[in-house]
Amino acid sequence: VRPDADWAREVRALADERDAVLLAHNYQLPEIQDVADHTGDSLALSRIAASSSASTIVFCGVHFMAETAKILGPEKTVLIPDERAGCSLADSITAEQLREWKAEHPGAVVVSYVNTTAEVKAETDICCTSSNAVDVVRSIPADREVLFCPDQFLGAHVKRETGRDNLHIWAGECHVHAGINGPELAERAAANPDADLFIHPECGCATSALYLAGEGIVEQERVKILSTGDMLTAARDTGARSVLVATEVGMLHQLRKAAPEIDFRAVNDRASCRYMKMITPAALLRCLREGADEVHVPTDVADRARASVERMIAIGK
Ligand code: 13P
């Protein structure tokens, strides 16, 4: 299947026939982003899914994102073009492991990144995304213990920003972001002394970036730790002529569209998520023609998970 004008017309026509809204995450292939009704970060897409009047949501992203849309709108049909599109970060904690961790810290408030399964969300008090994780943790009274899972790098970022000692962090990671490492970032920053650094908090290099700034190797104001949605806002506001981007490479497409005059370069151009890239033009067409793959979340799990997801979409920008 070639993602040409005929393909885009057929996708749009089939979406209309199904009364479907097409949502695409910022890490999707450029042609999928361009054909979607909305492209955005995980928080923005969850909010759109919750407020959409369409009877069907086609989620071009990974499985936990489609599950989150289903939890928020159980009466809607939620489709994902390939149900095998998982997430190594979501796989780094199970509901059973979370239950055991909770038993070790009775009374603690559980904050889970949205990159988790529905079963883990059902054991969670408040979900968060990278754009509101700090606000979510700040919303919890200072004397309450917090269990933060599953991403250790986002957890370290939240701990730094909030200065909370009673925040315990699970040792999970995303294989794509963990692979964008400190030495690589230091090398790229040294070779591009005028570039801003846009760094996703899931990256293994986020701490190194702050170290580089602390040591005066990179100017403090050039280091920005941002969710994918916040990177787009920052791209429109920065005066920099070049930006080094530490996140999944799909992000470069929206950044270049938002600020064509800026030279955006990946810190690691092999940082591509194979799960995100399972949503191919052919898979999207098949999904719309056949109404598959449909995403189901057992009612009891969705009912227990809903409050934590609704808190997430209510907090922060
Ligand atoms: P955000 O779009 O919330 O920054 O999420 C990044 C991510 O890794 C999603 O898989």
Ligand code: SF4
């Ligand atoms: Fe999961 Fe990482 Fe892929 Fe995002 S980039 S979907 S966190 S594996």
